[in-house]
Amino acid sequence: MISKKMTDALNRQISLEGYASFLYLSMSAWCDDQGLEGCTSFMRRQSDEEREHMLRIFEYMSDVGAHALTPAIAQVPHTFESSQKMFEMVYAHEQKVSKSIYELMAIAKEENDFTTDNFLQWYITEQREEENLMRSILDKIKLIGDSPMTLYYIDKEINAINAAELKKEAAEGDA
Ligand code: OFO
16 A cells, blocks of 8 residues: 555656646647658657556556546647757656656655555656657757758658667567
8 A cells, every 4th residue: 555645646647647648649740730750650659658657657556556546638739839849848848757756756765665666666767768868859950950951851860769769669578
């Protein structure tokens, strides 16, 4: 059994992951509208991943006898100034998610909640990877330059990154 404080904190995390899933889905639709196929697939896959992160918490809470609450999701933006601005928003959101995971971990440590501590380890690794991925995308966009003329090359790069992520996921699934 986990504490009420931890239950509430996990429910807040569910809400954050759900928001990320909707935000990235909206970004995918915007990219599609701009004709950016690579970015569309990338954001769509990220959206699916965030939903899985959310469901993982549902399952954990069920395992420990806590009540997971399906969150109300705040309206996400539908349009973005540029691909660079969009990825800056993604990076900022991932940093916010990481901070929230660290706060959950702090509660687990304070309460000697070893089970939740163990559960959260996966998220700590995942957030490090996600932040690293988004930072490297932003570095690439800055290198290529974010203008209508370079969008084609940015999209190609994101497409390659997405293919690599899919390959990685498939390998992890086989392992
Ligand atoms: Fe689940 O927040 Fe991104 O990865």
